Amino acid sequence: MRLNVIAPSTFAALRVIMLAVGAVPAQRMRGMLMASGITPVASFVTLGEVEVYLSNGPVDVIVCQICPESDAGLMLLSVLNRMHKNGKLEQLPSLFWMGETSMIAATCPGDVNYGSRLPATVQTAGIECMGGVAMTALDSLARLAKAAGIHVEILHREGAMVLNDALRAALLIRTKLDSGPAQADFELLTEEELISALTTGEGLRFVFQPQFDLLSRRVVGAEALIRWKHHRLGDIPPSIMIPLVNRLGLDLLLFSLVEMWAVRVMLALKRENFGIPIAVNASAKTLCTPKFAERLAARMHGVGLPARLLKLELTEDVPEPDELLLSAALTAIRAKGFQVSLDDFGVGAATMNLLVNVSFDEMKIDGSFVRALGECSSSGKVISGLVNWARLLKFNLVAEGIEDESTIPLLYRLGCRVGQGYALAHPMEFDDFMMFMRKQK
Template identity: 50%
Template sequence: MTLTKVGAAIRFQKLRMLVLSREGRVARQIGANLECLGVNHQAHAATLAECASELLARETEVVVAEIHSDYSDGLMLPGLLRELNATGRLKRIPHVLWTGEAAGQVDGSISGFQDSVADALAPQAWDHTLNGVSVSALVSHARLALAVGIQVQIAPDSRLESLEAGLGNLLDLPRVAQPVHTPSASRSIPTEDDVVSALTSGDGLRVVFQPQYDLVSRAVVGAEVLIRWKHTRYGEIPPAVLIPMVNRLGLDLLLFSYIEKRAIETLLALDKAGIDIPLAVNASAKTICTPGLAERLAGKMKRAGLPARRLKIELTEEFTSVDELSLSASLTALRGRGIQVSLDDFGAGSATLALLSQMPFDEMKIDGTLVRAVALTPASREIIAGTVALARLFNLRLVTEGIEDETTIALLCQLGCRVGQGYALARPMESADFMSSTAIAQALEAHLPA
């Protein structure tokens, strides 16, 4: 063994690694090369589900993931790591090393975040693929992963030298700081029984309100109603943990019912104060397609003496499994009863142009990821400008989410965005704070229409 290989063996021998590959042959090849590099602690997973089990069972420092055009698990891995980290059950977020067989000559390892390396490769990278997946697309995806705290490197092949270079680069990187979890939440999350108990009893549940502002006058013109859950043992439970559990248990309609009841109660209080603004409640397509939902909501608003237009339903992104014909009918029924419908997170996930062109909406909301990048990339500004034009074409109101600084507000106004929400304007407020805030008073003075 050469001195170089001896040095690598010493450096990597304590690494705990996981190989994510559907092909046993590929996994064995990667595993053998890792052994040559001195890696003594490694496991293999063929699917994301197996990968999640391994990561929760033992601390892992690096996941080597196969990239292939007809095997998406490697691409989905950063998203899985983000979700697992949100639960507080990961001791650390593993680094990721993507590998495959490159078409075209790519030397060394490709950084997913270092602009100097990525830019140096840019003229050639567009023509390279890793098992059919564009290298330039992988670099962009790696940058997105870094934005949520996941370090990624790309090895052009699974040979010894490539793996060594990729691992070396990963170990040289500073580990991204992870969210701090409370001691009680760092090892456990609420059980499904806890979720069922909370939804049936209401214990620990409450709603908060994030105002939406006219970006020019800074008057409040609406608000989004958001769920919060404080567990007696684990403290505040993030919606990213609660909502997937609710959906998995099939309790989405029960949660929606809790939120819409509080929304209508708050609308009554606003009405008594002479404040005419709508409140928006998030709903999955499954919830929206519940038989009789439009009639039930319209009936509740009528009995409360409130115009139906004051209630807005935001279609969230999780709708791909629902029949589009049923969804279209349900949205039309809501609008027919005077209830507004909004397309949430436009520009992310499944919120596509096709959906917008096929379904009836009153409003569209630009995803916060695009909004946060508006001051950083010309492409984001062009997309938002195009979305503004699209909203005008479809005669839709437009709301921009995720506004985090004054510079972004100024740029959005230049691009034609009129209404927005985000931390730069106001964080989600408790009910009493929302009702008494100065911004609400401004809305009252301005007598702005809903």
């Protein structure tokens, strides 16, 4: 049972506007918000009005009506995304979708008798809709929006508790934005500072996040990651650091640093009689470096470690335009005994093409699918399909971004056996990771 521990008056600081067609829906929205201690600062009917308002100041939440008469609530996502990319909207607001819910019988276009031929259970269940839009379609759209950085809540049930839960999420997002460094602050980073950090190691930390068998909770692997704490700006997110590394052409240097620490961990694990693989992220550009496989194999052989203990995770930070070169490079790497994993499956346009044309040992399901599992029915279907696909292609599957304990049994029931995420274990520095592994015994 979830208890709402935030008093309604706490939400009064949120800047909320409404987008609704018609006086009655707008009045109902306003009444629900005011019951939670919020007085909307403005109400609009068209997208154009909302865009003008957003250009003049920040907004925390936009409550939108989903209805057959207007697609404004849906198309607002595109407006927010465009304004954010163009620099006209620094802070993306949370989006709440509200509307009349109903059940519509499943039908087939052009066949009026289709519904009558369905099993009785299907005819009774029908398709759940909000404002005439199938809930599964709204779920999918909301997931895409979240991947673009837009937080979407679908309020398909009325009530103070449902609204307050959504407001709580919006309030936490605003608090996080207010407490952390602004994006503009990170733009103060200089190329010289990054080069200095990578060459001297100042401010760099190397951490290891375990991967678990979801049933036994036994550690079956780990991922090596880098963290950078800037002397002025604090912790630099990987989303800021990695693109800067790639732009400066320092991706091979970054890989070498992380790989060096991965080898240190593997040697320490070997002394403790552990033989789990350690994964290191690498861009296509890095993996296609001439004689990359030979040099990597020589380093592993030189320290007495089998190549199978080092796993290379292909990221899509820097896509390789020459697919033939990438395929040849990965084949050479696998021929040396290294495992190759496709990272963040589901977020890149080239991902599907890569799986068809390039051989992998493993695929990692992007965390956006995993995090949406409890709230988006289509995510479960996607993950189930990926499990079946992995079986057909005979490669391993890892779910990343598991942040909720309740997600773990859901993933296991869908057929996903291995995962990583904060619900299982946070990334740990060398000594902490080794202590954690000793406790595993």
